Amino acid sequence: PSSPHGRNMASNADAAAPSGDAARTVTRKFPRDAVVVINVLRSMGVEDWEPRVVNMLMEFIHRYTCEVIEEAQVYMDHRSGEEVNLDDVKLAIHGILQSQFVKPPNADAMHLFAQSLNRTPLPPLNNRPGIHVPQDDNLLGAHYEYFPRDTPLVDPDEADVDDDRETAIGT
Numbered sequence: 534p535s536s537p538h539g540r541n542m543a544s545n546a547d548a549a550a551p552s553g554d555a556a557r558t559v560t561r562k563f564p565r566d567a568v569v570v571i572n573v574l575r576s577m578g579v580e581d582w583e584p585r586v587v588n589m590l591m592e593f594i595h596r597y598t599c600e601v602i603e604e605a606q607v608y609m610d611h612r613s614g615e616e617v618n619l620d621d622v623k624l625a626i627h628g629i630l631q632s633q634f635v636k637p638p639n640a641d642a643m644h645l646f647a648q649s650l651n652r653t654p655l656p657p658l659n660n661r662p663g664i665h666v667p668q669d670d671n672l673l674g675a676h677y678e679y680f681p682r683d684t685p686l687v688d689p690d691e692a693d694v695d696d697d698r699e700t701a702i703g704t
Contacts, residue, residue: 566591601625 563571570590574582604625605617614621638646659665 566594570594597629600629604628 567587570587574586574590601622602617602625605621608621608624609615609617612621
């Protein structure tokens, strides 16, 4: 099968060894780190992915590992040590997990939040024909534009009210 981007995704299936317990492990034509990532994906039940997924996961692993090592070196310097030890690494991992990764709320907390949010009724819909434009109190900002222009189409200081009226009428 091919992906929507025109890439051949069959290489993911071809990367597996042909028989036995080794049938789910990847061993050829991939860097060692990529093999580990692919084997982790397969162990989680993922059988098909875009080739960029492995690269993205490898980049994430590299950045995370570098951050842990840098943070562990800060803890080593703080304790005036000469080399990074296991406690420095554990503290670094704990600090990064606390500051960068957020635990999702449990189902009970989400249920309570949904109940409190759903207590407020939605505003009534207008039964008028045409396009329904949001009211001013529902807009993101006073003069919010999705694609702001670099320069205005018409300079308000140079615009003449009479000329605008004539062009609008089509004369």
